[in-house]
Amino acid sequence: ARKFFVGGNFKMNGSQAAIKVIVDDLNNAQLDGSNDVVIAPPAIYLCKVLETIKSPVEVAAQNAYFKNSGAFTGEISSEQIKDAGIPWVILGHSERRSLFGDSEEVVADKVKAALAAGLKVIACVGETLEEREKGITNDVVQKQLGAIAKVLEEKDWAKIVVAYEPVWAIGTGKVATKEQAQEVHADLRKWLASTVSAAVADSTRIIYGGSVNAKNCGDLGSAADIDGFLVGGASLKPEFIEIARTKK
Template identity: 80%
Template sequence: MPRKFFVGGNFKMNGSQASIKTIVEGLNDAKLDGSNDVVIAPPALYLISVAAAVKAPVEVAAQNAYIKQSGAFTGEISPEQIKDAGVPWVILGHSERRSLFHDSDEAVAQKVKLAIDTGLKVIACIGETLEEREQGITSQVNQRQLEAIAAAIPEAAWKDIVVAYEPVWAIGTGKVATVEQAQEVHADLRQWLAKRVSPAVAEATRIIYGGSVTAKNSPELAKAADIDGFLVGGASLKPEFVEIARTKA
């Protein structure tokens, strides 16, 4: 079966009650037909209100979760709390969490496992820095990050995971991987999944691209055989996100 196109919007630490209400109303008014999965990730403070306000087929994701379900971990939220809030998705391993907050591959894998065990669906992010790309180790870096996750979960868990390839050098920079560059990495990741997990998982798992995606470049990127959608940053805060959400492979 063809993989269903997936468009995620990561608001990061942006937005207010008023601006996010406008975004949600725009998505609701767009009356998306459900041919693509569309998931938005507001800051944690707004998760419950957004989940209550947004209409199907749009769903909601948390931007992060902790590796424990409860306890003395000031400032964190757990997978169980995300689920309790009626939020079905969580983004884990985003490059900003890895670089700014020092989430290791192993910590990301622990988070993924606990989230999956809790019944959440996961957008698992991986990606190389500009220095790593220039060193020619793009494949090794992405496979290392994905290997930590693969080692922590059973094969059956992959049905609830979307892999987001986000080259760090393209996030928020205005630089976008060319269609050829993105397709090359996505194909490499799919081949790796086939060997490391199973051909069935490789065929079914959606691998999406993130890194300065806009309404202007999304149609061309979507034509690539192994690009199954996008994780959108800055453009998810703008009206053009509706257009990106309608992108067809």
């Protein structure tokens, strides 16, 4: 069975005070560890969150560069994230792809560097509304995941969580229906079976992101191939604790 995974991507939101409230709430919630719960604050707050968050909640960076060190002003490497004690990194988020030019090749290089550094990766894929309307959703997400799969060995998949985040559902309040998400998740799992292995397809968590909240998480989470969520806006609110407690 795949352990349910709930990630909170704060994006470029929060302050020392606001993030302390979220961390205190999560600590007070005393989550039982039946789900993996991972929060991704902005880089400037990672170390403080790592020092103050209690088990079982873990911490993720939102991005990492593919070089280990050097003259790359403003960037942070996976080696540095690992050195700071952070176990996870989100890579390939659609905002990185569309706003900051992270191509499929760059995302693959970043995933490779993250695994080499010993990090676990939340690897994001997703189609735009235009691509969905053209009927090419599966081609788009399989190409995005394919670029990543090319740099992985079979054993590396144990360190990867795939996040399916349709761009049209991110921050829009337009959540994918359970049927829409399940269909893409099932197709991604089939693709994993045919291009990687049946074992990897069976064990890899495929989580959904895009307007997940406390009201829709139970329904979405009941779909056979939805193994958790990557939550944006609602991860900044008290309702994140309810989402983190989703029962499969």
